[in-house]
Amino acid sequence: MGSEGYQPLLLGLNPDVRITDLSANAAEELLVHEPVAVRWYPRLVAWESRLLWLLSGASIVVSIFNYMLTFVTLMVTGHLGTLELAGASIATVGIQGLAYGIMLGMASAVQTVCGQAYGAKQYAAMGIICQKAIVLHIGAAILLTILYWFSGPALKAIGQSEDIAEQGQIFSRGLILQIYAFAISCPMQRFLQAQNIVNPLACIAVVVFLLHILLTWLAVYVLDYGLLGAALTLSLSWWLLVIIQWLYIVFSPSCNETWTGFSVKAFKDIWPYFKITVASAIMLCLEIWYFQGLVLISGLLPDPTISLDSISISMNYLNWDMQFMLGLATAASIRVGNELGAGHPMVAKFSVIVVNTTTILISLVFSAIVLIFRVGLSKLFTSDSVVIEAVSGLTPLLAISVFLNGIQPILSGVAIGSGWQAIVAYVNLATYYIIGLPIGCVLGFKTSLGAAGIWWGMIIGVVLQTLALFILTVRTNWNAEVAKAADRLKQSANEEILDKNMGGII
Known part of the structure; x- marks a missing residue:
């Protein structure tokens, strides 16, 4: 490759250029012309890392503090009594966790399509896609309401005692x-995240x-x-999130191009987006429910109290780590x-x-x-020497x-x-x-x-899933x-809201 091919980049990537001044177009042009000179990699890594x-x-x-809403609620219910805490905890894992998994999974379709629309500068399409997603999410919420209302029998069906199931239903x-x-x-x-509004x-x-906390x-x-x-109160706090986020979307200048108001177009041609939403929901639900299911299964071991406590404490730390990694x-x-x-x-691959x-x-x-x-980490949750040892x-x-x-x-985020x-949903089903x-x-x-055996099963499933996603990513x-x-x-x-020049990105 002659020097002519690099000339435009060298003008934009001279030795004195600041990291903040680099552009995705310049990075793409440089990465396309392989092999890339070694001296550019530190600058490109610094740019991408920033x-x-x-x-x-x-x-x-966002991930940690949204998670902390439920965490604080459970901490407070623990002071009401052990039965109330057990009911709230099992409802959080078995009922709320299921619903959140569905909603989070469905929302990943917004992340996919809006993220790509924003990169393609198809801003008008993003608001319509968000509205389509809300319509489908509310439909799912109506169906989930039935599960929430009859959660007592559902919790009994998975092996919970009548007292715990009753408290779980109240919660x-x-x-x-x-x-x-x-x-x-x-x-x-x-x-909002798809627009880099974080x-x-x-x-x-x-x-x-x-x-x-105050409420x-x-x-x-x-x-x-x-x-x-x-x-x-937990429900109210989530509605406060909704109200403030909606006010930001409607009144912030940052969303002027992407949110142009409610439109009946959100109900048109909804089937193609629905298919992406279903695949997204299945993918993430299979993943989230796998970890929650292991906690529920541990309660069926011969010594359920020690097993459930030890796995729950360990999973608590894994959940904190997971919130960090989800970000x-x-x-x-x-x-x-x-x-x-x-x-x-090439920039996507480099990222x-x-x-x-x-x-x-x-x-x-x-x-x-x-x-x-x-x-030391064990003692933060319990003073029982048997549980600490476990x-x-x-x-x-x-x-x-x-x-x-x-x-x-x-790798799931990349997917x-x-x-x-859809592909990762099949991978999760097989490996998990x-x-x-x-x-x-x-x-x-x-x-x-015992509990260690259940955890080994989780690790084996995660290792196989990770290997499958790694191979999929490498071969992309x-x-x-x-x-x-x-x-x-x-x-x-909808076709009519797309810029007719979008074909230029291909």
Whole structure:
């Protein structure tokens, strides 16, 4: 390759240029002309890392503080009594977790299509896609309301005692309003994130969290509304998220081009988008329910109290790590979706490499922390020496899971940004439920491993799923993905609102 091919880039990437001045177009042009000179890689890595952390930093805050809403509610219900805590906890895992998995999974379709639309500068299409998503989410919420109302019999059906199931039903019925908040908030969050609007979302999440602490204290300790009051307060806090996010979308100049008001176009040609939504929901639900199912199964072991406590404490730390990694996965999804929509296949590929390298290094540090402080971490949750010993025994497995957690969610985020949900749904079904879950049950119930056996089954499923996603990512033809992104947008958005020049991205 002659120097002529590099001339435009050398003008934009001279030795004195600042990282903030680099553009995706310049990076794409440089990466296309392989081999790339070694001296450019540190500059390109720094440029991509800056974009990644600008997105992921705020996305991590959103993920953690949204998770903390339920965490604080459970902490408060623990002071009402052990029975109330057990009912709220099992309802959170078995009922609320199921609903949130569906809503989060469906919303990943918004992340895919809006992310690619934003990269393609098809701004008008984004508002319509968000409205289509809300329509479908509300439809799902109506169906889920039936499960919430009759959650008592559902909890009994999965082996819970009558007393715990009764308390779980009280808590679940108080969360019915939350389902509809999920249905609106999840698409709106993804709609904003696809436009790289993340800092306002982080601020909103923190403000609502602080208000939630105050409201929960008033409802439970001052007004003495008990378990139902705690649940209704959690629902109220999620509606505060919805209201503030909607006000931002409607009145912020940042959304002037992407949100042009409600439109009947949201109900037109909804079937192609519905198919993407279903695939997205199945993909993430299979993943989320797998981890929740293992906690429920551990309660059926010969010594259920110790087993459930040890796995629950370990899963609590894994959940915190997962919230952190989900923020990075969201950023990865946004970056890949934006660059595919903009017609930058090489930058999308480079972004995948940078984010995976970053998360592997972070996970190594987190895994080391878990191993070093194995006893201290257990004592934060319990003073029972038997439970502490059981948790310490699971710590090496937790460290392995934390390391895998630095790879698997990121690859899932890449899959969402690329629109591979249907393929990954089949991968999750095979690796988690056909292989991982049966192995965990056999090791947990038919050997002396107990809780550790169930956890080994989880690890095996995650390893196989990670390998499958890694192979899928490595073998990806990113030029073909750019063409698929354009076709996906045409199918999901109404034809008349698309810029006729969008074919230029292919």
